[in-house]
Amino acid sequence: MAKVEKMSQSKKLDIKAGYANLKADKQFANDRIRWMNNIKGFILGLFQLVIIVGICYVILGPILGIISSSFFSDADNYNPMVYLIPQEPTLERYKIAMQYLDYWKTMGASLLYSLSLMVIQVIICSMVGYGFARFKFPLKNVLFACVVIMIVVPTNTIMLPLYMTFAKFDVLGIVSAVKGAPVNLLSTPIPMYIMTFFGCGLRSGLYIYIFNQFFRGLPKEIEEAAFMDGAGTWYTYFRIMLINALPSVVTVAIFSMVWQYNDTFYAKLFLISDNIVISKKISTIEASISNVEKILDPNILELFLDAGIVLIMIPIVIIYVALQKQFIEGVERSGIVG
Numbered sequence: 001m002a003k004v005e006k007m008s009q010s011k012k013l014d015i016k017a018g019y020a021n022l023k024a025d026k027q028f029a030n031d032r033i034r035w036m037n038n039i040k041g042f043i044l045g046l047f048q049l050v051i052i053v054g055i056c057y058v059i060l061g062p063i064l065g066i067i068s069s070s071f072f073s074d075a076d077n078y079n080p081m082v083y084l085i086p087q088e089p090t091l092e093r094y095k096i097a098m099q100y101l102d103y104w105k106t107m108g109a110s111l112l113y114s115l116s117l118m119v120i121q122v123i124i125c126s127m128v129g130y131g132f133a134r135f136k137f138p139l140k141n142v143l144f145a146c147v148v149i150m151i152v153v154p155t156n157t158i159m160l161p162l163y164m165t166f167a168k169f170d171v172l173g174i175v176s177a178v179k180g181a182p183v184n185l186l187s188t189p190i191p192m193y194i195m196t197f198f199g200c201g202l203r204s205g206l207y208i209y210i211f212n213q214f215f216r217g218l219p220k221e222i223e224e225a226a227f228m229d230g231a232g233t234w235y236t237y238f239r240i241m242l243i244n245a246l247p248s249v250v251t252v253a254i255f256s257m258v259w260q261y262n263d264t265f266y267a268k269l270f271l272i273s274d275n276i277v278i279s280k281k282i283s284t285i286e287a288s289i290s291n292v293e294k295i296l297d298p299n300i301l302e303l304f305l306d307a308g309i310v311l312i313m314i315p316i317v318i319i320y321v322a323l324q325k326q327f328i329e330g331v332e333r334s335g336i337v338g
Contacts, residue, residue, distance in 0.1 A: 129211025
């Protein structure tokens with residue numbers, strides 16, 4: 001009996017030892033999994049950091065170089081030891097650039113021009129996007145396909161028809177019947193206003209798509225409740241739906257303002273005055289300074305160009321910083337990716 005009891009006790013001890021070893025093995029396995037997850041997380045975070053730093057360098061590197069060069073003096077420009085931080089910084093580049101750009105007057109006209117086009121685009125494109133999102137009408141899919149074509153087809157392919165249309169502007173022969181001949185609208189911003197008002201302006205296809213995506217995401221119960229309270233279609237749109245679409249409105253407004261402000265393609269195509277489009281005027285600043293100031297060194301002329309570029313960037317940077325939160329929210333909610 002004593003032997004049997006000793007054997008049973010030894011078995012119990014062996015079972016307990018095996019259970020303890022198994023528990024220790026499980027603990028080790030859990031620790032190993034946790035360590036592997038931590039290592040994977042660290043590697044992934046390091047990879048993301050490298051990607052972000054690389055993208056920031058690609059984007060911000062040239063901008064930082066332009067800002068730094070705009071403060072270079074002649075001595076800094078010729079000194080091979082100076083790279084980003086000037087040893088003899090000067091504001092002469094900005095003073096002369098502002099003089100030849102007629103900065104304040106041209107900037108005011110350019111901002112007014114861009115702002116007016118932006119307001120028209122927000123109103124027209126939001127109405128079109130709302131119509132596609134909420135109403136059913138004949139050829140809806142065909143018309144929306146035309147909107148997509150506006151996004152993907154380069155404007156360079158239709159520049160000649162656009163030029164001829166506004167060089168001899170005559171809507172269904174009405175202008176010729178009234179004035180006796182077509183009207184030349186070139187050298188004025190009127191072509192841009194006409195195109196924008198009819199939903200064919202700069203990037204209007206993209207803006208219509210953004211509004212369409214956003215309105216499709218809003219619940220229809222909002223409109224149904226408004227209709228039950230006796231609100232009409234226009235009241236519901238302007239006082240309810242457009243207010244709820246504020247994130248997309250801010251997104252489109254910033255996109256439109258920036259692209260209209262920086263546009264030189266349509267400005268050159270329609271021969272719009274340099275005094276209205278400052279981004280077009282900056283392209284001639286080097287030639288103007290060279291002819292008047294008798295500066296022939298292209299390296300020195302480039303410093304004046306850098307100063308002019310910085311002056312042009314300032315308003316857009318201020319607008320983006322002021323509306324950054326609303327802009328990011330609008331991009332996320334509108335479904336824009338890539």
